[in-house]
Amino acid sequence: MSVDLAEYLPILIFLGIALGLSIAFVVLPMIVAKLTGASKPYANKLTEYECGFPAFEDSRSQFDVRFYLVAILFIIFDLEAAFLFPWAVTVFDLGWVAWIAMMVFLGELAIGLAYAWKKGALEWE
Structure with missing residues (x-):
């Protein structure tokens, strides 16, 4: 079983191009920002821009656990769809x-859905 190393050349070229593009898309914008002065902060640049008014609470405050419950339920049912689609495509080939x-x-x-529903995880006050 001899392995011809020339067979791995396309993979190495692909990895080289991927690494080069990754560096280009990550490092080049940082270098351009440093050279053009875009990274120099001043008061107007550091003001709030998403909601338009200053934050009235500490940004490190705790969230309600319901946010996490909704996120976990979303992930569970998203994974259900991810498993259901390939199964539906091949169910006739796989059998009973x-x-x-x-x-x-x-x-x-x-x-699990009935349990979450019974415990009130889907209700929002």
Whole structure:
């Protein structure tokens, strides 16, 4: 089993180009900002620009746990869709075992949704 190193040349070229583009898109804007003076802060540049008024609280204040619950529920059901699509494409080739496995998976998600609904994680006050 001899490995011809010339077969790896396209991969090395691809990695070199990817590394070069990564450096170009990350480092070059920083260098241009330093050279043009865009990185020099002054009072007007440091003012609030997203909401238009100064912050009235500390930016490190704690969030309500409901934000995290909604985010976790979103991730769970997003992953469900990510697993469901490839399964739906190949379900007829995989047979009944794949269908039963996906029904168990969807059942577990339904139980989780019912639990979250019962605990009030989906309600917002």
